[in-house]
Amino acid sequence: xxxxxxxxxxxYGTSGNIFARGGVKYSWSPSNTLDNATxxxxxxxPTVTTTYTVTITTLEGCVVDIPVIVxxxxxxxxxxxxxxxxxxxxxxxYFHPITxxxxxxxxxxxxxxWGQEVYESNEVSPGWDGKFKGKExxxxxxxxxxxxxxxxxxxxxxxxxxxxxLLR
Numbered sequence: 001x002x003x004x005x006x007x008x009x010x011x012y013g014t015s016g017n018i019f020a021r022g023g024v025k026y027s028w029s030p031s032n033t034l035d036n037a038t039x040x041x042x043x044x045x046p047t048v049t050t051t052y053t054v055t056i057t058t059l060e061g062c063v064v065d066i067p068v069i070v071x072x073x074x075x076x077x078x079x080x081x082x083x084x085x086x087x088x089x090x091x092x093x094y095f096h097p098i099t100x101x102x103x104x105x106x107x108x109x110x111x112x113x114w115g116q117e118v119y120e121s122n123e124v125s126p127g128w129d130g131k132f133k134g135k136e137x138x139x140x141x142x143x144x145x146x147x148x149x150x151x152x153x154x155x156x157x158x159x160x161x162x163x164x165x166l167l168r
Contacts, residue, residue, distance in 0.1 A: 001022050002020065002021070002022035002023050002056040002058055002062070002064045002066070003020065003021060003022055003066065004018070004019065004020040004021075004054050004056075004066040004067075004068045005018055005019040005020070005068060006068075007068060007069040007070070007071065008068075008069075008070055008071070009070075009071040009072075009073055010044070010046075010070060010071070010072055010073070011072075011073055011074075011075070011076060011077055011100045011101035012047065012072050012073065012074045012101060012102060013047075013101055013102045014045075014100055014101065015043050015044060015045040016043070016044055016070065017041050017042070017043055017044070018041070018042060018044050018052060018054075018068050018070060019040060019041040020040050020041075020054045020056055020066065020068075021040060022056060022058065023040070023056035023057050023058050023059075023064075024057060024058065024059050025038075025056070025057035026038055026039060026040050026054055026055070026056055026057075027054070027055040028042055028052050028053070028054050028055075029052065029053055029055075030050070030052065033045050033046040033047075033050065034052070044070050046070055046072055047072060048072055049069065049070065049071045049072050050069070050070050050072075051067050051068070051069050051070075052067070052068050052069075052070065053065050053066070053067050053068075054066050054068060074101075074150055074156075075101070075150065075156070075158075076099055076100060076101030076102065076103055076148070076150055076158070077099070077100040077101060078097050078098070078099050078100075078146070078148070078158065078160060079097065079098045080095075080097050080098070080144065080146075080160065080162055080164065081095065081098075081164070082162075082163070082164060082165060083164060083165040083166075083167055084130070084164060084165075084166065084167070085166075085167040085168060086129050086130030086131075086136075086166070086168070087168055093129065093130075094125075094126045094127035094128060094129055095110070095127050095128045095130070095144070095164050095166075096108070096124055096125055096126065096127025096128070097124055097146055097160070099124055099148075101150070102150070103124070103148045103149065103150070104148075104149040104150065104155070105122075105147075105148060105149040106121075106122050106123060106124055106146075106147070106148045107122060107145075107146070107147040107148070108120070108121045108122070108123070108124070108127075108144070108145075108146050108147075109121075109144070109145045109146075110128050110142050110143065110144050110145075110164075111142065111143045111144075111145070112132075112137065112140075112142055113140060113141065113142070118132040118137060118142070119132070130166050130168075136168075137166060138166075139165075139166055139167060139168055140165070140166060141163050141164070141165050141166075142163065142164050142165075142166060143161070143162070143163055143164075144160075144161065144162055144163070144164055145159075145160075145161050146159070146160040146161075147159050147160075
């Protein structure tokens with residue numbers, strides 16, 4: 001039986017796959033924001049919420065049209081790991097937010113347990129390497145404070161606070 005995937009949401013400036021199955025031929029429209037309009041699983045890159053319609057042709061010659069909505073949100077997705085290990089092994093050596101979507105302004109600060117600022121940056125990457133004034137900081141829990149502004153046409157401010165554990 002022909003069917004299409006669920007509606008989905010992507011962050012402005014990113015892409016996401018949409019899919020259909022149960023056919024031998026697929027045709028998606030509109031096609032201008034898809035990487036391959038005849039694929040069962042095209043990559044969609046709309047900048048506004050878009051309803052795509054997939055026309056599925058089955059082996060028996062049945063033709064079915066199914067809509068799939070890709071909602072575009074301007075709210076960036078920002079997450080943080082709760083620990084990092086700056087030991088030089090090339091894995092998890094820096095602490096920084098994982099971001100999806102556009103950010104216009106960034107303020108990223110980290111404090112030790114006495115409230116002393118040990119890291120400050122206006123960039124997301126590379127992030128904190130576990131040092132303060134060139135000296136490795138002790139294993140322990142540190143506080144991060146991250147502020148950013150969303151896309152220029154939105155200008156919404158987002159604030160994130162939390163703890164990260166430095167491991168060695």
